[in-house]
Amino acid sequence: MTKTKAEEMAALQQEISISEFFTKNRHLLGFDNPRKALLMAVKEGVDNSLDACQDAEILPEIYVEIKKIKEDRYSLVVEDNGPGIVKEQIPRIFGKLLYGSKFHRLRQSMGQQGIGISAAALYGQLTTGKNFHVISKIGKNRPAYYYELHIDTKLNEPKIVTEKEVPYMKDQGTRLEFEMEAKYQKGKQSADEYLKEIALSNPHAKITFKDPEGTVITFPRAVNTLPKEAKEIKPHPYGIELGMLISMLHSTTAKSLSTFLQQDFSRVSASIAQQICDKAEINMHSRPNTIVRNQAEKLYEAIQQTKIMSPPTNCLVPIGAEALEKGMRKEIDAEFYATVSRPPSVYRGNPFSIEVGIAYGGSIDPEGSVQVIRFANRVPLLYQQGAGAIQKAIIETAWKNYNISQSKGSLPQGPILIIVSMVSVWVPFTSEAKEAIASYDEIIKEMKLALQEAGRKLSTYIRKTVKAREQREKINLFEKYIPEVAEGLSMISSAKKTDIEGYLTKFLKKNIGELIKGLEDNDNKEKE
Amino acid sequence: MTTKKKSEIALNQLGEKLVEQAKKGKNPEIIYPLRGLSNVTFDKKSRTLRMGNKTASRSFFNVAHAKKFLQTILVAVVSKELLKREKHTNLRDLYYQIKRTIPGTKIETVEEQTETDKAIEDLEVMTGFSREQLNISAGKNGSVAGKVIIEDRGDTIDWSKMGSGGWSVPSVVEDIKFKKVSANYILYMEKEAVWERLHEDKFWEKNKCVIISSKGQTTRGIRRLLQRLSEEHKIPIYVLTDFDPWGFYIYSVVKYGSIALAHASERLTIPDVRFLGITADDIEKYNLNKHFIKLKDTDINRIKQVSEYDWFKDNKEWQRQLKLMKQFGAKAEIQALSSKGISFISETYLPEKIKKKDFID
Numbered sequence: 008m009t010k011t012k013a014e015e016m017a018a019l020q021q022e023i024s025i026s027e028f029f030t031k032n033r034h035l036l037g038f039d040n041p042r043k044a045l046l047m048a049v050k051e052g053v054d055n056s057l058d059a060c061q062d063a064e065i066l067p068e069i070y071v072e073i074k075k076i077k078e079d080r081y082s083l084v085v086e087d088n089g090p091g092i093v094k095e096q097i098p099r100i101f102g103k104l105l106y107g108s109k110f111h112r113l114r115q116s117m118g119q120q121g122i123g124i125s126a127a128a129l130y131g132q133l134t135t136g137k138n139f140h141v142i143s144k145i146g147k148n149r150p151a152y153y154y155e156l157h158i159d160t161k162l163n164e165p166k167i168v169t170e171k172e173v174p175y176m177k178d179q180g181t182r183l184e185f186e187m188e189a190k191y192q193k194g195k196q197s198a199d200e201y202l203k204e205i206a207l208s209n210p211h212a213k214i215t216f217k218d219p220e221g222t223v224i225t226f227p228r229a230v231n232t233l234p235k236e237a238k239e240i241k242p243h244p245y246g247i248e249l250g251m252l253i254s255m256l257h258s259t260t261a262k263s264l265s266t267f268l269q270q271d272f273s274r275v276s277a278s279i280a281q282q283i284c285d286k287a288e289i290n291m292h293s294r295p296n297t298i299v300r301n302q303a304e305k306l307y308e309a310i311q312q313t314k315i316m317s318p319p320t321n322c323l324v325p326i327g328a329e330a331l332e333k334g335m336r337k338e339i340d341a342e343f344y345a346t347v348s349r350p351p352s353v354y355r356g357n358p359f360s361i362e363v364g365i366a367y368g369g370s371i372d373p374e375g376s377v378q379v380i381r382f383a384n385r386v387p388l389l390y391q392q393g394a395g396a397i398q399k400a401i402i403e404t405a406w407k408n409y410n411i412s413q414s415k416g417s418l419p420q421g422p423i424l425i426i427v428s429m430v431s432v433w434v435p436f437t438s439e440a441k442e443a444i445a446s447y448d449e450i451i452k453e454m455k456l457a458l459q460e461a462g463r464k465l466s467t468y469i470r471k472t473v474k475a476r477e478q479r480e481k482i483n484l485f486e487k488y489i490p491e492v493a494e495g496l497s498m499i500s501s502a503k504k505t506d507i508e509g510y511l512t513k514f515l516k517k518n519i520g521e522l523i524k525g526l527e528d529n530d531n532k533e534k535e
Numbered sequence: 536m537t538t539k540k541k542s543e544i545a546l547n548q549l550g551e552k553l554v555e556q557a558k559k560g561k562n563p564e565i566i567y568p569l570r571g572l573s574n575v576t577f578d579k580k581s582r583t584l585r586m587g588n589k590t591a592s593r594s595f596f597n598v599a600h601a602k603k604f605l606q607t608i609l610v611a612v613v614s615k616e617l618l619k620r621e622k623h624t625n626l627r628d629l630y631y632q633i634k635r636t637i638p639g640t641k642i643e644t645v646e647e648q649t650e651t652d653k654a655i656e657d658l659e660v661m662t663g664f665s666r667e668q669l670n671i672s673a674g675k676n677g678s679v680a681g682k683v684i685i686e687d688r689g690d691t692i693d694w695s696k697m698g699s700g701g702w703s704v705p706s707v708v709e710d711i712k713f714k715k716v717s718a719n720y721i722l723y724m725e726k727e728a729v730w731e732r733l734h735e736d737k738f739w740e741k742n743k744c745v746i747i748s749s750k751g752q753t754t755r756g757i758r759r760l761l762q763r764l765s766e767e768h769k770i771p772i773y774v775l776t777d778f779d780p781w782g783f784y785i786y787s788v789v790k791y792g793s794i795a796l797a798h799a800s801e802r803l804t805i806p807d808v809r810f811l812g813i814t815a816d817d818i819e820k821y822n823l824n825k826h827f828i829k830l831k832d833t834d835i836n837r838i839k840q841v842s843e844y845d846w847f848k849d850n851k852e853w854q855r856q857l858k859l860m861k862q863f864g865a866k867a868e869i870q871a872l873s874s875k876g877i878s879f880i881s882e883t884y885l886p887e888k889i890k891k892k893d894f895i896d
Contacts, residue, residue, distance in 0.1 A: 481598045487640045488601050492563075495608035499550030499615050502558075510557035514596060517560070522596060 029129060037390075037440040038130045041079060042196075045189035046389065048130070049073075049198045051123035052085030052183065054386055057209060059181070063090035064233055067212040073191055073198060075219040080135065081189040086182040091145035094152050101128050101141055101183065102156045102165020124183075129158050134188035138168050143181040151175030191219050196389045202226060203338055204380055204387035208326055208428060210334035229333040234324045240432060241273040243318040244283075244310045246356025253303050256295045264298065264306075265291040274316045283309045320351030320358040325430050326385065331364050339424060342368035342472075345464035347457045354449040359431030361450070363457040365465050366424040373422035377401075381444075382428035388442055395443030397427045400454035409466035410473075423465070427454060478523055485515050485522075542669055543618040545662040546611050553608075564594035565607070567661040568798065575797045577845035583804045584792035584846070586660075593657070606645060606654040607661070609633045610671075614658065617670035625674050625706065626652055660798050667755070672706030676754045678727065679704060680734050681745030684715040694745070701734060704747070706756045708763065716768050720889065721745045722811070723761060724775040725753075725785050729869050729880065736881040742889075745770075753789055755796070758803045761789065765805045772805060773894065778813040779866035780837040783853070786810045791846050809894035812884075813869055815859035816893075821884070826874055827865035834866060852895050 038044045060067035072084040128139045144151035155169035193199050202216050206226035214226040261267035268280040284291035286309035328348040335344050344366050351360040381388040381397045406419035413419040435445040493507035553563040574589040595604045613632050630648040678701035683694040730748030739746050749757050764770050776782030792804045842857045872880040
């Protein structure tokens with residue numbers, strides 16, 4: 008019997024592994040070009056280290072080194088003092104895409120999808136053919152293990168090339184090193200810029216960076232306390248999508264629909280669960296895995312129609328106004344700093360919190376638009392600044408009210424640096440490359456409230472200092488006028504110029520306080 | 536003692552007073568009569584604008600005054616120098632003599648000529664001497680033609696033999712001598728173009744009169760010239776302006792004095808002048824409404840202001856004119872008369888008006 012067409016095709020059809028998919032679509036994950044690829048690799052490595060230290064409650068000390076191998080070929084080293092990785096897990100964590108502990112949890116963390124470091128490793132392998140090197144040690148009296156890994160792109164499986172115990176000086180930590188096709192450049196959207204910004208949002212971390220020329224830059228620690236631990240929360244019913252709901256129904260351990268709703272979601276009590284089931288016209292004792300698709304749809308609609316308490320917000324760990332200001336004072340040379348930390352709020356069932364920092368004057372470029380630094384769960388966003396919620400919120404804020412110039416529909420102008428940070432159990436990005444935050448109304452509103460508060464603080468400062476400066480200039484003017492007036496008066500009187508100058512200078516010195524007070528009264532009158 | 540000597544002394548007194556204040560540890564301050572409508576009264580008896588009793592003060596150690604104070608002193612210095620050397624300068628020149636950058640700053644002593652113009656007016660009220668007496672003059676302005684012979688700085692000038700441009704009126708006419716004046720009246724107009732028409736038509740010869748024009752506002756030189764002709768030779772003066780509130784004000788300045796120069800009223804007013812036109816009645820009589828120009832907001836505001844000035848307020852005829860202007864919702868220029876024929880103004884309009892004594896007081 009000859010094969011049917013379908014059977015012939017079936018022989019050709021095969022599962023496309025995630026690694027293979029990445030090979031063909033690496034731009035989706037941010038590895039579009041050699042320059043950006045290097046930045047992404049640094050980012051994934053550092054984010055991982057910070058998250059690991061946070062989990063283990065260790066004050067992070069991170070070392071980053073970029074070594075030039077040859078033209079367009081660099082080697083990246085990221086080393087931390089984190090908890091280390093148990094031997095058996097090492098190959099999978101670095102050699103298998105989408106493996107990790109972050110994707111299945113709703114908890115604020117830097118990396119959100121676990122695709123990061125292994126994607127960087129894979130990129131390195133694809134562009135250089137070189138293997139990935141890891142050393143990890145989990146405790147003082149434990150051995151350090153060294154692995155050389157190769158990713159099998161078809162099977163999405165790590166292949167161990169070398170595995171051995173090695174001497175390692177530190178008590179614990181992880182060091183990884185791999186080569187990749189890359190371009191190293193300083194300036195905007197560079198590894199340097201990324202590290203500077205991450206030092207701002209993580210003032211509890213100490214980061215050391217050695218660039219390809221051998222220059223070592225240290226970002227010192229500004230606060231000696233760890234951010235409190237981010238609590239994991241169950242998803243809130245409002246935040247769930249239909250597809251997710253169906254998959255949860257099938258994987259739950261709960262024996263009844265009512266239990267499922269109470270046990271797998273936050274803020275669902277027995278009575279709320281009953282309300283939902285009644286609205287959906289499904290028996291609350293049904294087994295979750297027997298719920299069919301159109302029932303799931305009804306259930307989904309019933310959830311939207313039921314009033315459910317907002318999710319708990321104690322799961323969020325913002326940078327904190329004080330810590331953010333300390334970070335800013337250490338990394339940004341300015342004459343004024345203000346920070347604002349908003350109380351948590353909720354979008355689509357996801358708790359989030361917004362913080363804003365503003366720095367003014369000093370060595371901040373006074374020409375053109377303000378500089379904007381964006382953070383999502385403490386991770387700097389370096390690309391697509393014009394696209395996201397942060398840009399929108401800054402533009403929609405009426406900066407003119409705060410003595411700052413702004414043309415309609417544009418960023419404000421002046422020697423100002425604005426930091427906007429969002430932390431959430433789930434940051435809504437506009438794309439998989441995680442470069443911009445999606446513009447939910449609730450998020451924009453919170454950002455604007457924070458920007459306005461910071462704007463008010465800045466405005467007070469500007470009014471005070473600018474006014475004081477103007478007053479000084481006006482008083483200085485008298486000094487310049489005195490010789491002119493003295494000369495003139497000497498020509499229409501019998502007095503000498505030097506004498507008149509003396510009288511006038513004496514008057515100025517004696518009455519300077521009153522003159523300044525007169526200026527202030529004048530200003531106040533103008534305001535009225 | 537000559538006027539020149541007196542004004543020089545006044546400047547010195549001002550200087551000594553200021554130095555004395557500074558020496559005593561006081562803020563040098565000049566107190567002088569306030570200029571502006573709020574300090575102008577219309578003296579019904581003499582029918583002139585008079586300066587009131589309100590004063591203003593200018594002190595050096597005051598951010599709002601410091602620069603103006605300096606400018607006033609600088610003008611005083613220039614004036615004193617001129618008086619000493621018996622030289623004159625004009626307003627434009629004065630501005631350039633004073634303008635420079637103050638050392639160690641980016642600040643100019645004066646930005647625009649209006650600042651020195653104001654400073655000299657302030658100095659006038661501070662010293663009680665006129666700009667001319669301080670040897671500062673405005674440039675010459677306007678044109679004159681007629682059967683008049685004068686002597687100016689030793690030169691004999693015949694106003695009937697000045698070619699197409701006529702004689703220009705200098706800023707200071709004090710020392711002019713009238714040798715021979717043969718005119719039945721003087722016609723003063725705000726428009727140079729109208730003067731040119733009348734001059735070309737030899738209007739002054741045919742009607743035995745003097746024609747004088749300015750460009751817009753009447754300068755002090757022209758006002759003093761008109762006043763001298765009126766007082767010394769008893770010649771009636773008729774004023775011809777556009778039919779608009781600005782034209783009416785020009786007439787009132789010649790007659791009663793101006794708000795800005797209320798301090799100089801005595802030397803410059805001519806209570807006997809009469810307004811010839813253009814009146815609302817002329818517009819109806821000669822069908823000039825085809826050449827109406829719609830009133831703008833600024834015109835309407837000005838009508839309101841002018842009608843509220845004391846010297847217009849109690850005058851029924853002027854109130855009627857202003858009311859009609861508002862009713863028309865339009866103004867008209869003297870040149871509207873030309874639509875009746877190029878020489879209609881010289882051959883029909885003016886002779887008719889003067890013959891019938893169709894004036895407004």
